[in-house]
Amino acid sequence: MSATVTRGRAGLRTGMTWPVLIGWGVLVAVAVVLLLAPQIFSAYDLSQILTQALWLGIAAVSVTFLYRYGGMVSLAQVAIYGIAGFAMGNVVHTINSEGGLNLGWTPWAGVAFGIAVAVIVALLFGAIASRSYGIYFLMITLALSLLVFYFFGQVTKLSGFGGIRSISRPGFIGDPITDPKPLYYTALGASVLVYVLLRYVVRTPFGIALQGIRDDPPRMRSLGYNVPLHRTLAFALGAFVASIAGILSVWFNTQISPGSINLAQTIAVLIIAVIGGLSRLEGAWLGALAYALIDYYARQHTPTLGLWLNPGRFATIIGLVFLLIVLLSPDGLIGIGHRLRDLAGRRLGTPPTSDTAAAREEQALPETAGVSTASGPSSSGGQEP
Amino acid sequence: MAVPARVTEAAEPVLRLRGIGRRFGGLRAVDGVDLELYPGDRRTILGPNGAGKTTLFNVIAGEFPPTEGTIELFGADVTQDPARHRAKLGLARTYQQSRVFDGLTVEDNIYLAALGVRTGHTFPFRSSKRDAPLRAKARAAAGDVGLIDRLQSMVSGLSHGERRQLAIGMARAMEPKLMMLDEPAAGLSRAERVTLIELLSALPSDVTLLLIEHDMDVALRVAQSVTMMHEGRIIVEGTPAEIRANKDVHELYLGSRYYDE
Ligand SMILES: Nc1ncnc2c1ncn2[C@@H]1O[C@H](COP(=O)(O)OP(=O)(O)O)[C@@H](O)[C@H]1O
Ligand SMILES: [Mg+2]
Numbered sequence: 001m002s003a004t005v006t007r008g009r010a011g012l013r014t015g016m017t018w019p020v021l022i023g024w025g026v027l028v029a030v031a032v033v034l035l036l037a038p039q040i041f042s043a044y045d046l047s048q049i050l051t052q053a054l055w056l057g058i059a060a061v062s063v064t065f066l067y068r069y070g071g072m073v074s075l076a077q078v079a080i081y082g083i084a085g086f087a088m089g090n091v092v093h094t095i096n097s098e099g100g101l102n103l104g105w106t107p108w109a110g111v112a113f114g115i116a117v118a119v120i121v122a123l124l125f126g127a128i129a130s131r132s133y134g135i136y137f138l139m140i141t142l143a144l145s146l147l148v149f150y151f152f153g154q155v156t157k158l159s160g161f162g163g164i165r166s167i168s169r170p171g172f173i174g175d176p177i178t179d180p181k182p183l184y185y186t187a188l189g190a191s192v193l194v195y196v197l198l199r200y201v202v203r204t205p206f207g208i209a210l211q212g213i214r215d216d217p218p219r220m221r222s223l224g225y226n227v228p229l230h231r232t233l234a235f236a237l238g239a240f241v242a243s244i245a246g247i248l249s250v251w252f253n254t255q256i257s258p259g260s261i262n263l264a265q266t267i268a269v270l271i272i273a274v275i276g277g278l279s280r281l282e283g284a285w286l287g288a289l290a291y292a293l294i295d296y297y298a299r300q301h302t303p304t305l306g307l308w309l310n311p312g313r314f315a316t317i318i319g320l321v322f323l324l325i326v327l328l329s330p331d332g333l334i335g336i337g338h339r340l341r342d343l344a345g346r347r348l349g350t351p352p353t354s355d356t357a358a359a360r361e362e363q364a365l366p367e368t369a370g371v372s373t374a375s376g377p378s379s380s381g382g383q384e385p
Numbered sequence: 386m387a388v389p390a391r392v393t394e395a396a397e398p399v400l401r402l403r404g405i406g407r408r409f410g411g412l413r414a415v416d417g418v419d420l421e422l423y424p425g426d427r428r429t430i431l432g433p434n435g436a437g438k439t440t441l442f443n444v445i446a447g448e449f450p451p452t453e454g455t456i457e458l459f460g461a462d463v464t465q466d467p468a469r470h471r472a473k474l475g476l477a478r479t480y481q482q483s484r485v486f487d488g489l490t491v492e493d494n495i496y497l498a499a500l501g502v503r504t505g506h507t508f509p510f511r512s513s514k515r516d517a518p519l520r521a522k523a524r525a526a527a528g529d530v531g532l533i534d535r536l537q538s539m540v541s542g543l544s545h546g547e548r549r550q551l552a553i554g555m556a557r558a559m560e561p562k563l564m565m566l567d568e569p570a571a572g573l574s575r576a577e578r579v580t581l582i583e584l585l586s587a588l589p590s591d592v593t594l595l596l597i598e599h600d601m602d603v604a605l606r607v608a609q610s611v612t613m614m615h616e617g618r619i620i621v622e623g624t625p626a627e628i629r630a631n632k633d634v635h636e637l638y639l640g641s642r643y644y645d646e
Contacts, residue, residue: 200510201509201510203513204509204510204511204512204513205500205505205506205511205513205516206506206507206508206509206510206511207509208489208493208496208497208500208513209497209500209501209506211486211488211489211493212486212489212494212497214488215486215487215488215489216484216485216486218448218468218484219480219484219485219486220497220501221467221468221469221472222446222447222448222468222469222471222472222478223469223472223497223498223501223502223555223559224469224472224473224501224502224503224559225469225501225506226469226507227469229507230506230507233507233509234509237509
């Protein structure tokens, strides 16, 4: 058995197998395209597809992180980025005072305030939800999501269903409609930072302990860990990431209303994480890109086919495409990518990477799916004793 | 039947149970158990399935509180304390089904065991670089339980025997003063049992060991004293020789087929 390990490690260390080379090639190509995107794509595509995919990806990666490393299926991430967006929208200057408190703070003070409020709410909420697992955790986060939606809908001083409009942005972002470049690069930079941060955290003592909690919370308790505290902190970290998406979405849309964080959006972000693939953090952005693309083309190009299909029913197309992806690959687009890479590697004459440590990590999905799995100690009950 | 006298009798008990009871609805899984362990004791709990042995372990470890009685660990009343406090006091346990972390490597599993009883793991950004000594400790513990070749293997790929070894390696990495093992030999091959006996015999002499074991070889070779449970109660205590000679034990246990799970 140790031979397997040695082969895997050797493959990684020399870095010369085809799948590894393909992996690096894809990475370099993606980096080049992302950096040169404003030169490659039209301003409209850059904004509506790429910038949108980047900030949605940040929202979705908070879902992926909590699930992949913490075993938590959270439906609260959209509500949390809404809290950040509304908090910022209320305190910064809004042109013509369109909704919100309009306290006239500078945009950057608004960013700090928005993120801080979202993280504090997540800490308080996490303290309540952290003793729940599986479907119970999911239901509690769903409750938060609805609560936040109605709160901002009904408290008209802070928003009302009309929302807050013309929220001011930092000067360097300018007007994304006439020049989408600065916001695009901002979203790209934020995505890279979030990705690096999460990759770092999951290998810290905190991150490894979080994975232990994902696999078996009572066992972790008996090893001396404060499981609810740990889960609360992980949830707050997820909220920090989501709140960055919230800030970017407000800059992108120049406004925020309860409609931006409704149940449909909550589900959309969950779908993005799932179709991207929950086994790797990168999946979130891949899913967001697919979502933005499908959304964009389905809205424009849904044909009319008799009575049952017409451009007004683009959502049907979106739903069918997602269904197809999930059916083709349980691990979403990331899973399809890995299979293509291994296939290409095999054609080029080296064995697939399925023995390497990295591949093994890819395969290690949490068992606590929450919704579908009822087995395993961690999903067996709603509350800790 | 008296437990053999020992020099450490004067020392403070590592564990003292007084009148421990645990009910599940109408079922008295554990009923009026008194037990004292002194530093360095090696005690085996014997008893047929359903005798309440695992329930007693759960109560001692703080998985759930007893419905009656008090628990003292190292002189402190911990009856109401959460499991993690007991771990930090120096209690380590294993489970009947080796509960290990499937989504992590062997090294990470043992590392987590070594880390839990220390502080600092609740700060998300604390670097793992500072943990080199703990990592070294984890690798050493893996070596002790014969898993040195498997350090970077995912635990989901381990055999049953390896999972058992890992569970013990994790308990050792906590460097506990009291170690409780729930049927460590269950499902092991003959050769693996021999390794296990060697492993347990090699524990530092000041580590107190409380063992649940059906396998008489393991139970009686490692233990200096034996406690026999039946229907939630302790019915006999004695040396392995006394237990072997006891008529009740034979009727209840040794003569029957109970050891096949
Ligand atoms: N969590 C629980 N809920 C209800 N009954 C339980 C629970 N745990 C154990 N029992 C019952 O308590 C009795 C003792 O079980 P256990 O302590 O596992 O016995 P042993 O480990 O000696 O085989 C059994 O009848 C078992 O069904
Ligand atoms: Mg048992």
